[in-house]
Amino acid sequence: MEGDDDTSGPMIDDEIYANGVDGDNEKRSRPIMSSEQLDIEAYASLYSGRTKIMRLLFIAQRSQSNEAMELEALRMAYDEIKKGENTQLHREVVQKIVGRLGPEYGMDVAWCDTVDRRAEQKKEKLENELNAYRTNLIKESIRMGYNDFGDFYYAHGQLGDAFKSYVRTRDYCTTSKHIVHMCMSSTLVSIEMGQFTHVTSYITKAEQIPDALDPVTVAKLRCAAGLAHLESKKYKLAARKFLETGPELGNHYNEVIAPQDVATYGGLCALATFDRMELKNKVIDNLNFRNFLELVPEVRELINDFYSSHYASCLDYLGNLKANLLLDIHLHDHLETLYGQIRHKALIQYTHPFVSVDLHMMANAFKTDVAGLEKELEALITDNQVQARIDSHNKVLYARHADQRNATFQRVLQTGNEFDRDVKSMLLRVNLIKHEHNLRSSRKH
8 A cells, every 4th residue: 555655646646647748729628727837827718797807806914925826826816807898807906916026017006997987977878878778667668777787786896786677687687587687697606706605596596497498597596596505515416406507607607616626616515425336326427427537637536536445546636736726716625624524534444454453554644644534533432433442552443333143143043023913913903803803893883
């Protein structure tokens, strides 16, 4: 096992980097998440719109100990903001840069004034149009007016007002597709605001109209539901939603989530909560999800290693991915919990087949010291997840196997009692029929 540990890391990394690299597609297919520093440009290219900016700002916030990485993220966020109309975000990112990127990335007052002036004019125009529609009582035009207001507020970072405008369109929806559109818009803004109770509510509303849902919309709803369950720490439910996401998703929802995220979130949540059979049937043998896993080969390999009981290699992958996964805006808060659950499952499965386990060998397999491993095993034994006892002097774990002979006697005795009860019941029934007890009772009535 020690030999496996020494070679598994670099050899597997080489295979991963060699996998799928082909000329023009090299930049797109190379791993975004690896043991190396996050490729911010490649990572950001997976997203669009507001989430791209927020993810870059989050990376900058979490990378303050690495100034080069922080400034790269802020530079890209600055450039992305200038493509839109959110002047408030522009001011915020300039404050974070503090002149460290030179005069080109300073406060652009002229741009802010131009955008704000244009926004005021557009808002006034939208208000006049909406008032005219409401006067004429044209439901479809009123719906479109509120929807345009929602888009306007969303573009300018006023998420609360955008949400209210989208919700108001509900009273003027005349078709089921309009309701689904309202639900998807409200879900998008709710995710950006972190209001995942609203997300769940509007997903439920949309799913009540299955006839109006095309495969892409269904895939988007699965992803949004997965994020909502992840946020509420319902990891098994989150895993199921991500695993149910169809390949139709593609890059159609990159204003919220990338296909690579579906693989990472779904894979880690499944690994932390599924038993071996579920892992095999719902993850490894899932043809749809396999398409997502191909985009993140490290996650695919660590799942296969875990199922194949190659725990050292699996934990190596997890350790290599951790630094970059901590930069993920949705996953960072849950990473320690998920990693802990995965490690506990690995410890339990490692000990399960053996009568006794040498703690020194086990510690080497799990990249820890014997004292730390003992504490982990003690916690699992106390929690009744591992049926064993520890010989601290000889550093050996002994499994507590049930007394098979006694258990067999107990089963035989129980079977005999059940047989005796069944025979007595049959005899009683036969005697009742023989003496026509039921017939006499009915005649009396």
